[in-house]
Amino acid sequence: MTRPNLDAFLTQCQQITGPAGVLSAEADMASYLRDWTGQYQGSAIAVLRPRSTDEVAQLVRLCVEAGIAVVPQGGRTGLAGGGVPLDGRSVVLSLERMNAIRTVDTDARTMTLEAGVILETAQNAALEQGLVFPLTFGAKGSCTIGGALATNAGGSNVVRYGTTRELCVGIEAVMPDGSVISALHGLRKDNTGYDLRHLLIGAEGTLGIITAAVFKLAPAPKVRVAGFLALEDLAHAPSLLNRMQDRTGGAVEAFEYMPKPMIAAIQRAFPDVRAPLDTLPETGIFFEVASSRDADAAEAEGGGSRLEEDVLGLLEALMEEGALPDAMIAQTEQQRLDLWHLRESALEGVMHNGPAYFTDISLPLNKIAPFVAEMDQAVAEMGFATLTVGHLGDGNLHYTLSAAEGQDWESLPLAKAKALIFDRLQAAGGSFSAEHGIGQSKLDLMRQLKTPAQLEAMRAVKRALDPENLMNPAKLIPMDQS
Incomplete structure (x- = not known):
């Protein structure tokens, strides 16, 4: 694009958004051109910051006319490079100024949010109404x-509430031609053709730009019980999860795998973080159960809640069986928050530890323990140490490779280790991307591990909705045939 044409384009954008809605100076754009990890950086013609769905639609139409690609962007906290532009031939379209909570319907227990609303803001707004916005992560x-x-996105509460997809009951989006799809009715049942909502969720902006959505809310718990467990063996975890679900009536909200090396890495990064148990367990589980039932919140004979009594009864039985060498239950709200802080510090702990290779995989629950045992031994023989953490309740592991003590990361056989991980993952019927998305980082895995039929079906959808390939190009789907 020539300079006169670029200037004319930017002027038209400013006429839509106002001067504050267009950033084109290098210094002003810098923070929008990299992600949180710092691993992915790019360049762009400009950063566009619309304030409404209509402005998004106008900007998209303008970009289509000029043949300029659009990279939608949220809070820049992704780990796969999906919101980072690749080159200087696209614009970043940031939804940060579209941050209104449009409605909270306490009867339907739904909340309508614009795309730029911060997750914690939505959580706090729901709490003000005596409800919870269940999605949560670090x-x-x-x-x-x-x-x-x-x-x-997934997070720590998927075991009870599901992923973002399962919480969303209505969507508004701008399509690649600048048209607007608005379906913010919040209907739980609507079988009237293809569900465009589910097509757009998880598409990473490659099929359109989500501008607002309706979410399900849940009743606020009246009682919570959180704790940390030292298991005899990871293989016991699925049975423990099921028994805890049975004992509490399906009240498990978090069931997180935190083994000894992971906790040690967090403590190295944050020396003020206390370990939940005096002796770090080889197999640690952080859990939380919660209930909105008055009966569960009522005081039991021992002075705690009935829900706590139920949990303690289960833990005592497990100890008698020899499956649970040690356990702690948070006795105060601060102890509970400390456990959450420990879990939510895992990523920072890994990054502080040094160079690492992250995975975001999922496996059937009964395949997790064999996978971890086999892989830990195999990669240790190659010179790697593992820093694994996972949402064990839904089978999602962040299996991370780092250099073992005394080893040089650059000299380790990373390609060999990766090949073994994904070979074993395929054999176990797992997935190479559970909750972080594909973005730029997993395009090679898409080529290698998705079948040709699956890839071609996705390419066909992309071509049909975005024939000019202007919506977040070179992300999510490898468009080449190699």
Whole structure:
């Protein structure tokens, strides 16, 4: 694009958004051209910051006319490079100024949010109404609703409430031609053709730009019980999860795998973080159960809640069986928050530890323990140490390779280790991307591990809706045939 044409384009954008809605100076754009990890950086013609769905639609139409690609962007907390432009031939379209909570319907228990709303803001607004916005993960203070939808984010409460996809009951989006799809009715049942909502969720902005959505809310718990368990063996975890679900009536909200090396890495990064048990367990589980039932919140004979009594009864039985060498139950709200802080510090702990290779995989629950045991031994023989953490309740592991003590990361056989991980993952019927999305980082895995038929079906959808390939190009789907 020539300079006169570029200037004319930017002037037209400013006429739509106002001067504050267009950033083109290098210094002003810098923070929008890299992600949180710092691993992915790019360049762009400009950063566009619309304030409404109509402005998004106008900007998209303008970009289509000029043949300029659009990279939608949320809170820039992604880990796969999906919201970072690749080159200087696109614009970043940031939804950060579209941050209104449009409605909270306490009867339907739904909330309608614009894409730029920060997750923690949505959580707090729901709490003010005596409800909870169930989605939660470590980046809640800076990630946005639009980004969560674009990647179908998961987090720690998926075991009870499901992923972002399962919480969303209505969507508004601008399509690649600038038309607007608005379906913010919040209907739980609507079988009237293809469900465009589910097509757009998890599409990482490659099929359109989500501008608002309706989410299900849940009743606020009246009682919570959180704790940390030292298991005899990871293989016991699925049985423990099921028994805890049975004992509490399906009240498990978090069931997180935190083994000894992971806790040690967190403590190295944050020396003030206390370990939950005096002796770090080889197999640690952080759990939380919660209930909105008055009966569960009522005081039991021992002075705690009945829900706590139920949990303690289960833990005592497990100890008698020899499956649970040690356990702690949070006795105060601060102890509970400390456990959550420990879990949510895992990513920072890994990054502080040094160079690492992250995975975001999922496996059937009965395949997790064999996978971890086999892989830990195999990669240790190659010179790697593992820093694994996972949402064990839904089978999602962040299996991370780092250099073992005394080993040089650059000299380790990373390609061999990766090949073994994904070979074993395929054999176990797992997935190479559970909740972080594909973005730029997993395009090679898409080529290698998705079948040709699956890839071609996705390419056909992309071509039909975005024939000019202007919506977040070179992300999510490898468009080449290699």
